[in-house]
Amino acid sequence: MKKTFFYNFFPMKAKEEEIAKAGSSGANLAMMREVIEIRDFYPPPEPDPANPWRIKKVVNNTDVLTGKLVLMHNDVFEHIFRFWSLEICNQVVNGNKVYVAVWDLTPEGGPVQNQTESIYFGKGPRETYILGRLDVVRNDRVRPRDEVGLY
Numbered sequence: 001m002k003k004t005f006f007y008n009f010f011p012m013k014a015k016e017e018e019i020a021k022a023g024s025s026g027a028n029l030a031m032m033r034e035v036i037e038i039r040d041f042y043p044p045p046e047p048d049p050a051n052p053w054r055i056k057k058v059v060n061n062t063d064v065l066t067g068k069l070v071l072m073h074n075d076v077f078e079h080i081f082r083f084w085s086l087e088i089c090n091q092v093v094n095g096n097k098v099y100v101a102v103w104d105l106t107p108e109g110g111p112v113q114n115q116t117e118s119i120y121f122g123k124g125p126r127e128t129y130i131l132g133r134l135d136v137v138r139n140d141r142v143r144p145r146d147e148v149g150l151y
Contacts, residue, residue, distance in 0.1 A: 001037040003081040003089050008033070035081070035089045044082060053149025054079040061144050067118075067134035069148060073127040079150070080121075080129075092129065097122040102133060104141060 045054075055075045063069055071080075081089045092098055101115040114133070124130040131150075133142075142148065 001082070001086075002040040003035050003077055003084075003086070004038055005033045005093075006036040035086065035093050037086050040082075047151060052151045055150040057148050059142055059144055059146045059148055064142060064144055067132060068124075069131040069133060070124055071129045071131060071150075073129070076129045092121060092123055095123050097132075100131075102131075106141070 047054075055071060057063075057069060057071070059069070081092075088098055097120040099115070099117060099120050101113055102119050104112040104114065118132065118134040120132045122130050122132065
């Protein structure tokens, strides 16, 4: 099922009091929304065996230094959240980290699974999302100007 934001502009009285305690207007908007599932009229695109990568990004120096890959809102909702459960999506949108497994499919090493507490998916600043992968960077597998693909 496809995921999208639902904005509740007429919250219950208890929710209004919670929003008023938060104070800032940016927090107000975030507290009035939640992720919901909607009917997907169009099925997810079929993967192309020759080029299965749905999200492509060239790694820069900041990505290597921080160990975090910043992903855009539309890419995450279209290609990641679509396949995750609603509960996990809401956890990420509410600012929690979700630990994930990452497979390294580089041709020279063959598939290598990485799954530790330092590999996670979480919310970033300004409607972005972060794939934290510090272990992969520490092992010198990712360098600046490398292209990373996710599917």
